[in-house]
Amino acid sequence: MSEAAIAERSFPPQKASRERAEPDWAQVDVELQRKEVTRMLLWQEYLEEYPDGYSYSPFCEGYRKWRKSAEKTTMRKPKKAGEEVEVDYFRNHWSVSPECAL
Numbered sequence: 002m003s004e005a006a007i008a009e010r011s012f013p014p015q016k017a018s019r020e021r022a023e024p025d026w027a028q029v030d031v032e033l034q035r036k037e038v039t040r041m042l043l044w045q046e047y048l049e050e051y052p053d054g055y056s057y058s059p060f061c062e063g064y065r066k067w068r069k070s071a072e073k074t075t076m077r078k079p080k081k082a083g084e085e086v087e088v089d090y091f092r093n094h095w096s097v098s099p100e101c102a103l
Contacts, residue, residue, distance in 0.1 A: 022051040026067035040064065
């Protein structure tokens with residue numbers, strides 16, 4: 002057996018890394034602004050289009066990195082505790098617990 006054959010058997014050529022389809026992060030960001038749209042939902046839609054695409058964790062990590070690089074400058078507004086109430090309108094229904102009522 003020649004040295005070249007031994008080297009080829011000992012060190013087989015590496016497979017090319019799979020290139021995965023990169024999501025359109027700007028569109029993901031726009032979609033996430035809509036009511037009841039979640040990263041999980043967008044990831045599932047992405048997988049329907051690209052079955053060999055990213056798994057959920059790398060998808061979220063990719064979005065987080067894109068978001069950080071595309072971050073706009075914001076101005077923080079100082080608030081005093083109890084001065085304002087912020088409501089999350091994500092769900093279509095409200096639930097009030099009698100135990101929490103004043």
